[in-house]
Amino acid sequence: MLKPLVLSALIALSAGPALSQDWDALDDDQIAEVTGSITTDLYHEMGHALIDIMDLPVLGNEEDAADIMSVFLINSLWENEPAEQVMRASLATWESIAESRGEGDPDWWDVHGPDKKRIATMACLFYGADPDARGQFAADLEIPEDRASSCPEEYSQIDESWGQFFQQLVDAGPGKSIVWEEPEVEDPLTDAIRDEVEYFNSILTLPATLVVRVAPCGQANAFYDPSDVSITICSESAQQVIDRL
Numbered sequence: 001m002l003k004p005l006v007l008s009a010l011i012a013l014s015a016g017p018a019l020s021q022d023w024d025a026l027d028d029d030q031i032a033e034v035t036g037s038i039t040t041d042l043y044h045e046m047g048h049a050l051i052d053i054m055d056l057p058v059l060g061n062e063e064d065a066a067d068i069m070s071v072f073l074i075n076s077l078w079e080n081e082p083a084e085q086v087m088r089a090s091l092a093t094w095e096s097i098a099e100s101r102g103e104g105d106p107d108w109w110d111v112h113g114p115d116k117k118r119i120a121t122m123a124c125l126f127y128g129a130d131p132d133a134r135g136q137f138a139a140d141l142e143i144p145e146d147r148a149s150s151c152p153e154e155y156s157q158i159d160e161s162w163g164q165f166f167q168q169l170v171d172a173g174p175g176k177s178i179v180w181e182e183p184e185v186e187d188p189l190t191d192a193i194r195d196e197v198e199y200f201n202s203i204l205t206l207p208a209t210l211v212v213r214v215a216p217c218g219q220a221n222a223f224y225d226p227s228d229v230s231i232t233i234c235s236e237s238a239q240q241v242i243d244r245l
């Protein structure tokens, strides 16, 4: 059994005092940026969930595998434009948080890789999944040419390894294997995550029931808990991104 795995130790470390989330002050683009940024947390946790539920082999660090799975899922499930918006929002937020923590030695003992390495890997894979359509993305993310040239091959390895497991879920057809837990308070984040759950259910079925919720945790974070097969997106995560806007 896996220990509960945490995506965003970096976010937890930099979480400030709890603030009420002021969605009313945001325009539609800003709301999309906040929800899109946190949506990638859901996909990362979905990676942990699939590894656990499907008993998938992880030939390496599971955190790296979950990062890779999040890019694979976003690329596989979304049209190019919204996929790119979500990846841009997420990586920009992450970069901003990493910057605000300052340079200095990464925590080499953290189960997660250093932030900027994770960002670079995810940017490369996302670009490599569709290099013809994502040249501007690569330019904006400043992927160096010598790395960019290997990104398509890097992504195709991912596609071959994860793709076959993902296809099993799609072959099972639409279903109700992912259960959305109604939040106490609805807001644009809960709406966005609920929409993701509905979308997942409309195209695939997991071999076990997975609960997804957005709930207060006392910090900005997200985690998969194998003890009750659930993903929790902490509602505090929204304020973390709003603060960056």
Ligand SMILES: [Zn+2]
Residues within 6 Å of the ligand: 005, 006, 007, 008, 044, 048, 063, 066
């Ligand atoms: Zn993780």
